[in-house]
Amino acid sequence: MAISMGGGGADAPMGDMNTTPLIDVMLVLLIMFIITLPIQTHAVKIDLPVPPENPIDDPIKPDVNKVFIADSGVIMWNGAPVNTTQLADYLERTKDIEPTPELQLEPHPNARYVIVDNVLAVIKRSGVSGLGFVGNERYAREF
Known part of the structure:
Protein backbone atom coordinates (compact mmCIF):
# COMPACT_ATOMS: atom_id res chain seq x y z
CA MET A 1 0.00 0.00 0.00
CA ALA A 2 1.21 3.43 -0.77
CA ILE A 3 -0.30 6.78 0.04
CA SER A 4 0.01 9.77 -2.21
CA MET A 5 0.42 12.98 -0.21
CA GLY A 6 -0.50 15.92 -2.37
CA GLY A 7 1.36 17.07 -5.44
CA GLY A 8 0.39 16.11 -8.94
CA GLY A 9 -3.09 14.90 -9.55
CA ALA A 10 -4.89 11.67 -9.24
CA ASP A 11 -3.38 10.52 -12.55
CA ALA A 12 0.24 11.45 -11.70
CA PRO A 13 2.66 8.57 -11.08
CA MET A 14 3.61 7.84 -7.45
CA GLY A 15 7.18 8.57 -6.42
CA ASP A 16 7.18 6.44 -3.23
CA MET A 17 8.76 3.03 -3.13
CA ASN A 18 6.50 0.08 -2.36
CA THR A 19 7.99 -1.51 0.79
CA THR A 20 5.54 -4.41 1.12
CA PRO A 21 7.68 -6.89 -0.88
CA LEU A 22 10.73 -5.76 1.08
CA ILE A 23 9.03 -6.49 4.41
CA ASP A 24 7.81 -9.87 3.12
CA VAL A 25 11.33 -10.87 2.12
CA MET A 26 12.69 -9.74 5.51
CA LEU A 27 10.10 -11.84 7.37
CA MET A 32 14.56 -19.15 7.77
CA PHE A 33 17.24 -17.90 10.16
CA ILE A 34 15.25 -19.08 13.19
CA ILE A 35 14.60 -22.50 11.64
CA THR A 36 18.24 -23.07 10.70
CA LEU A 37 19.65 -22.22 14.14
CA PRO A 38 21.36 -25.26 15.65
CA ILE A 39 19.63 -26.83 18.62
CA GLN A 40 21.60 -26.45 21.83
CA THR A 41 22.20 -30.07 22.74
CA HIS A 42 25.42 -29.86 24.71
CA ALA A 43 25.20 -30.73 28.39
CA VAL A 44 27.32 -29.92 31.38
CA LYS A 45 28.03 -33.00 33.45
CA ILE A 46 28.11 -32.31 37.18
CA ASP A 47 27.89 -34.50 40.23
CA LEU A 48 25.09 -33.28 42.47
CA PRO A 49 25.47 -33.74 46.20
CA VAL A 50 23.67 -36.72 47.67
CA PRO A 51 21.66 -36.07 50.84
CA PRO A 52 22.78 -38.05 53.89
CA GLU A 53 20.85 -41.19 54.75
CA ASN A 54 20.09 -39.96 58.26
CA PRO A 55 19.61 -36.19 58.02
CA ILE A 56 20.27 -34.23 61.19
CA ASP A 57 17.15 -32.37 62.27
CA ASP A 58 18.68 -29.01 63.12
CA PRO A 59 16.20 -26.65 64.80
CA ILE A 60 18.07 -23.63 63.44
CA LYS A 61 17.22 -22.52 59.91
CA PRO A 62 19.89 -20.67 57.91
CA ASP A 63 17.66 -17.87 56.59
CA VAL A 64 14.76 -17.03 58.94
CA ASN A 65 14.04 -18.29 62.47
CA LYS A 66 10.71 -17.55 64.09
CA VAL A 67 9.99 -17.15 67.80
CA PHE A 68 6.29 -17.33 68.63
CA ILE A 69 4.90 -16.65 72.09
CA ALA A 70 1.52 -18.31 72.62
CA ASP A 71 -1.21 -16.81 74.77
CA SER A 72 -0.57 -19.58 77.31
CA GLY A 73 3.04 -18.37 77.71
CA VAL A 74 4.71 -21.16 75.72
CA ILE A 75 7.72 -19.97 73.73
CA MET A 76 8.04 -21.66 70.33
CA TRP A 77 11.23 -21.77 68.21
CA ASN A 78 10.31 -22.61 64.59
CA GLY A 79 7.23 -24.45 65.87
CA ALA A 80 8.92 -26.42 68.68
CA PRO A 81 8.40 -25.43 72.33
CA ILE A 97 25.92 -18.79 60.62
CA GLU A 98 27.03 -16.54 57.77
CA PRO A 99 25.01 -14.52 56.78
CA THR A 100 23.26 -14.19 60.11
CA PRO A 101 19.66 -15.39 59.80
CA GLU A 102 16.81 -13.02 60.46
CA LEU A 103 14.93 -13.52 63.71
CA GLN A 104 11.18 -12.94 63.59
CA LEU A 105 9.29 -12.42 66.84
CA GLU A 106 5.53 -12.92 66.89
CA PRO A 107 3.84 -12.64 70.27
CA HIS A 108 0.19 -13.63 70.53
CA PRO A 109 -2.00 -10.59 71.27
CA ASN A 110 -3.10 -12.14 74.59
CA ALA A 111 0.41 -13.21 75.67
CA ARG A 112 1.54 -11.79 79.00
CA TYR A 113 3.83 -8.81 78.69
CA VAL A 114 6.23 -10.23 81.31
CA ILE A 115 6.96 -13.27 79.13
CA VAL A 116 7.39 -11.15 75.98
CA ASP A 117 9.70 -8.83 77.94
CA ASN A 118 11.79 -11.79 79.16
CA VAL A 119 12.11 -13.12 75.61
CA LEU A 120 13.16 -9.68 74.36
CA ALA A 121 15.77 -9.52 77.15
CA VAL A 122 17.17 -12.93 76.12
CA ILE A 123 17.33 -11.76 72.49
CA LYS A 124 19.09 -8.53 73.47
CA ARG A 125 21.64 -10.34 75.67
CA SER A 126 22.44 -12.75 72.83
CA GLY A 127 23.40 -9.85 70.53
CA VAL A 128 21.19 -10.83 67.59
CA SER A 129 21.51 -8.17 64.88
CA GLY A 130 18.45 -8.87 62.70
CA LEU A 131 15.17 -8.82 64.63
CA GLU A 137 -0.15 -5.94 60.37
CA ARG A 138 -3.36 -7.84 61.15
CA TYR A 139 -4.07 -5.42 64.01
CA ALA A 140 -3.53 -2.25 61.94
CA ARG A 141 -7.25 -1.58 61.48
CA GLU A 142 -8.10 -2.02 65.18
CA PHE A 143 -6.33 1.12 66.42
Missing part, protein backbone atom coordinates in the same frame (compact mmCIF):
# COMPACT_ATOMS: atom_id res chain seq x y z
CA VAL A 28 10.87 -14.92 5.26
CA LEU A 29 14.60 -14.47 5.91
CA LEU A 30 13.97 -14.08 9.64
CA ILE A 31 11.91 -17.27 9.76
CA VAL A 82 11.54 -24.19 74.11
CA ASN A 83 12.46 -22.56 77.39
CA THR A 84 14.53 -19.39 77.74
CA THR A 85 17.78 -21.36 78.22
CA GLN A 86 17.27 -23.28 74.98
CA LEU A 87 16.26 -20.04 73.26
CA ALA A 88 19.51 -18.39 74.37
CA ASP A 89 21.48 -21.42 73.12
CA TYR A 90 19.77 -21.33 69.70
CA LEU A 91 20.36 -17.59 69.42
CA GLU A 92 24.07 -18.04 70.19
CA ARG A 93 24.31 -20.74 67.51
CA THR A 94 22.64 -18.50 64.91
CA LYS A 95 25.39 -15.90 65.30
CA ASP A 96 27.89 -18.43 63.88
CA GLY A 132 11.75 -8.18 63.17
CA PHE A 133 8.27 -8.14 64.66
CA VAL A 134 5.77 -10.02 62.49
CA GLY A 135 2.02 -10.43 62.69
CA ASN A 136 1.33 -6.85 63.76
